[in-house]
Amino acid sequence: xxxxxxxxxxxxxxxxxxxxxxxxxxxxxxxxxxxxxxxxxxxxxxxxxxxxxxxxxxxxxxxxxxxxxxxxxxxxxxxxxxxxxxxxxxxxxxxxxxxxxxxxxxxxxxxxxxxxxxxxxxxxxxxxxxxxxxxxxxxxxxxxxxxxxxxxxxxxxxxxxxxxxxxxxxxxxxxxxxxxxxxxxxxxxxxxxxxxxxxxxxxxxxxxxxxxxxxxxxxxxxxxxxxxxxxxxxxxxxxxxxxxxxxxxxxxxxxxxxxxxxxxxxxxxxxxxxxxxxxxxxxxxxxxxxxxxxxxxxx
Numbered sequence: 001x002x003x004x005x006x007x008x009x010x011x012x013x014x015x016x017x018x019x020x021x022x023x024x025x026x027x028x029x030x031x032x033x034x035x036x037x038x039x040x041x042x043x044x045x046x047x048x049x050x051x052x053x054x055x056x057x058x059x060x061x062x063x064x065x066x067x068x069x070x071x072x073x074x075x076x077x078x079x080x081x082x083x084x085x086x087x088x089x090x091x092x093x094x095x096x097x098x099x100x101x102x103x104x105x106x107x108x109x110x111x112x113x114x115x116x117x118x119x120x121x122x123x124x125x126x127x128x129x130x131x132x133x134x135x136x137x138x139x140x141x142x143x144x145x146x147x148x149x150x151x152x153x154x155x156x157x158x159x160x161x162x163x164x165x166x167x168x169x170x171x172x173x174x175x176x177x178x179x180x181x182x183x184x185x186x187x188x189x190x191x192x193x194x195x196x197x198x199x200x201x202x203x204x205x206x207x208x209x210x211x212x213x214x215x216x217x218x219x220x221x222x223x224x225x226x227x228x229x230x231x232x233x234x235x236x237x238x239x240x241x242x243x244x245x246x247x248x249x250x251x252x253x254x255x256x257x258x259x260x261x262x263x264x265x266x267x268x269x270x271x272x273x274x275x276x277x278x279x280x281x282x283x284x285x286x287x288x289x290x291x292x293x294x295x296x297x298x299x
Contacts (some may be wrong), residue, residue, distance in 0.1 A: 028084035058105035257291035
């Protein structure tokens, strides 16, 4: 029985094609394992009990798992994990009745909804002036003007950048993206000149940023604290103005000067877009140039 359930679990995880999504599903299953361990139950025991339970008892068990998770993670994460666990049960032929679940969940505290803070161009300038480490400054500036994700920036190689094009073009390889879809993005002349000099001075031939991600996060957090910009989310204690918000700031500038579709394409959010600009390098480049001046950081 245990072997069969383990196969079903792997099949469930494999059904998620996006790596980041599969990772969350896997974390939800690990949380389930912690709960089962606290009850001295195996995964097979749990599946069997849920198969034999009626809808009311199934919903109550989900509530007990929810209460267990709330002692370890934030309320918003609990809700997300709960969804994956319900999907896992459905994958095992054990549906959860929505009405019974809502009844069982009565009294669960509603997660706080606090807004993240997107840095303005002036704020980004002050942050860059506060950070005195060259590669860290470039790491952050690239994300702002190109709207790349942190992971995509970490994976950036010299050969991914074409300095001969106007604007300077970055080819983001499919294996380095969250969506597993390649795309092009661009750098302003201001940032590309700084990056080119950095590459020459340090004789870089391969990966641009080789320090641990935590190192760059440290420089960011320290700069925010020095500037009094380190307001935290109540639930998680994380900065409301995270590094991830850099690409949101850049995208807003691009969207203001071009249109929302162009901004979404450069972000890598192409799902549901029918515009012919998706994958059209030349058209994207022309539109990016319209926004280049508004993305200036240091001047």
